[in-house]
Amino acid sequence: MLKHIHLENFKAQQATDLDFSKINVLTGFNSTGKTTVIQSLAFVKQSLQKKELSFNDYLLRLGDYREVVSRHDTDLPIRISVTLDGDAEELQYSLEASMGGVVESFAVDGEEGWKWDSRTDGAVEASGRLFFPIAAGGYGGGVFTSPDPAKTMQEQKRTMGWFENMLYLSSNRGFTKYNYPLLAGKPTVEDISNRTGDSSALEEWLSNLIIYRINEAKRYPAMEAQLDRMTDRLSSLGVEISPYVMSGPSVVIDLAESGMWVSAVNSGYGVNQSVASIVLGSLSEPGSLVMIEEPETHLHPRFQRAMAKILADFTKEGKRVLITSHSDHVLQELRKLVLAGTVPEEDVKVYHFAKEDRITRASEIDVTDEAALRELFS
Template identity: 75%
Template sequence: MLEHIHLDNFKAQQAADLDFSKINVLTGFNSTGKTTVIQALAFVKQSLQRREVSFNDYLLRLGDLREVAYRHDTSTPIGIDIAVRIDGEQLGYRLSVGEDGVEETFAVNGEDAWRWDSRAEGVIEASGRLFLPVAAGGYGAGTYLTDDPAATVARQKKLLSWFENALYLSSNRGFTKYNYPLLAGNPTIEDISNRAGDASALEEWLSNLIIYRINESKRYPEMQKRLDVMSERLRMLGVEISPYVMSGPSVVIDLAEDGMWVSAVNSGYGVNQSVASVVLGTLSEPGSLVMIEEPETHLHPRYQRTMTRILSDMAAEGKQVLITSHSDHVLHTLGGLVKDGDVARDDVSVYHFEKRDRITHADVVDVEDDNALSALFE
């Protein structure tokens, strides 16, 4: 589980320190750095997968270092420090990116265990290349700072696996005719692109993923239970989902609304925005981090409350949920779940983002305090 993130000079955040629980909500005013926190995690994920600093890839397109650096000042490196608890140990990864190269550090329970610095004397590798994935493969990259490098490698593999399973869903996407940059298990979005061309739509990829899981359930009955939960959650939002294969490699989704079949592409924004969140969040593995920007987008208030309950149920399944939200319905529903005992108080963290003197501050909010929650939206 993600326990902590520290950001330096990354986009809207000059300096940020956030602790996380099972369910986490980042709320507050526009352009105060809520999305920045999630994008920092997605940026590290896609960079580790590419084994190099990747500002523009399948999850995010951020521009370049100058665009990402706080106030466009590249004289100070951007820094991202992430702490994750896996199998009872805290595993940390720090990434520093500047004009003169990168530095990576891997830590175990707060003690540095491995380091790579492209700026060190005598290094001839490309300055933007990342070596944690290389080291985790057992190829000895970087410098080990412990007496047991093999144990460090095993821990590095665990952290990389956690990043692989992390799910990032950007808002305002829905089913479109254009690329939808996501990744969530097999098949990957890249697999679909390779088979069907670069213009593969979200519905095609989701259908492939669902059919893959349906076939998987024939071998592993536990998967069928997850598919049943997925279907029930979609019904809570008023839709049914039906993937089917067309001619060639194409696979598409239809949605049933009030008994009538509607192409997912032509369905309402609220529906097709929510289907991806429900499907991918439900089918993600326990231990995964599920990041969703504004899951309430285009939803009626009743369905905003329903979506909040669905997200809390995902957390009860052993997943960690991190969302940004502008909805008082989301926060009040979450507060009600805590007060009713359906969600443990310690399992919820809410931060309100606000700029004061041009500096972003993230203040902790008591989710059980109705007056405090209402005051956020006055």
Template identity: 25%
Template structure:
């Protein structure tokens, strides 16, 4: 598990030092560097998968698009202004420090410093960022589709839900392919008192009922194409199945998140942008229960969010004992007005499981609106 992640001279990040936990939540206003943290991780991982890492890093990949080197340099960096450095500290004690030279002109790959340490592939694979136990789901996740894609190389061989831009485009095929396998962490059972079936399909459907009550999933395969339908159970009547295109957008949008978390074994790294997108606050709370349980049982999850319901869901998990306080890290991202660099502010959690001394801008809009409405 990654305990510490440091970024020097990458986009808005002059020097950012994150102490990560089982569940790490990145929040803050737009354009403050949250997505850049995840982009930097994807950049390292895809460069590794292409076999050129750590000698070079590629600035263009399938899951991210950074562009050219001139778009990465932080022009406000004073110390080592021409270097990109990223350091990873793990709980296993196997640590990495990567350093690259920004060249003159616009290029799409950076070369490692001659003096930098070179790590073997075997060493790198000890880090969850470079292992096979990894999932990334972006804010570009696919909504309802008429037909769902298949890719045996991505799903069957690499067990990935996505290839292009973290869209989760293979979630339906993934669920069809591995739906009969048991989830690796039995403690994620939606209702252990009533549900004995630990298969991925049953558990995905069960957790989906917390998003949309009484919903059922049906996946049809016709040749190499897969079709997703939803149904709602009514006692005494036949089930009526409805195409995904004719159901709520959020139901399909959250499906890949459920599958990614439920299928992740202990030691996995899961990156999710905006898990709250298109789902009701009560559904966000239920989703955060699942995410918190997975984090407590050894899956490292990093979330980017703009939802106070996601934050509160994690705090409720602390209160109810689903998650230990030491297993949660919450960061509020702001911009230093002098340097214009990102500031990742770690938020303290009090004994009452509430955020202590929250900075200005941390989900205080409702308070300000109520003060206006009530004339305070």
């Protein structure tokens, strides 16, 4: 699970190090770099899945290198390093991107075990090619420096699985009709984008992923408890859902209000846009990172507090949560959960972001300090 992230020259993050726990909240004024942290992880995920640097794909559209690198200085490298807690080891994947090529490395407990450098003399691969997912798949690529390459490859595969299971919701979405057949297996972005085009790939993928996960939970009795928890969480926001596949075929998700079915597009934004986070967060795999930008969006203060409790519940199932938030209600509810002993204090980290001269700086805030939390919004 996510333990630490190091960022250099990624947008406004010139030199940022953040430690993570189970529940992580990034707060601060608009445009201070909160989303940038989440985007850095999404950028790595979509790049690894494409096996090449991918600034513009289904999760993110960031522009070109010049637009992404700090101060638009193309002489600077972008560095992103992600550290995970393994079962017994600490796993670290590092990516350095520059106009001249890419450098990847993978370490176990601080000892480098694998490396790829496109700038090496004689390298004939494209400068933006990533070899980590290829090596993790057992197909070679890069150089193993570990005395036990087989074990390193196994840890690489686990790390790739962690990135693939990462859930990123740039806004909470409700879903209605999509002209796309429901896949028998877990939907891939490639399958969807090949049929629908990039403009709707994310929405199509998330819609089909929701249906897939719900149907999977219905098929397997062992997942029944997850489905029940998902239903209870939606109910705490006054939501019932009815997903099904129409002839056409199309995927449809309806909401229920007082026993009457209502198309998701005709429901309120707050309810509509919370469905994706609660369904996918509830049914995601243990060990997954659930990233949501402003989960309180369009919600009444009472439901914002309920959402904070739901996010805390995710962590009891072995997941980690990373959100951006502008909500005093979310932070104060987390504070109450900690003070009540429902959530251990060490399980919550709150970072306040501020920008000075186009450089983001993050400072940690004590979640139990009511005055400090209120000052954030004064």
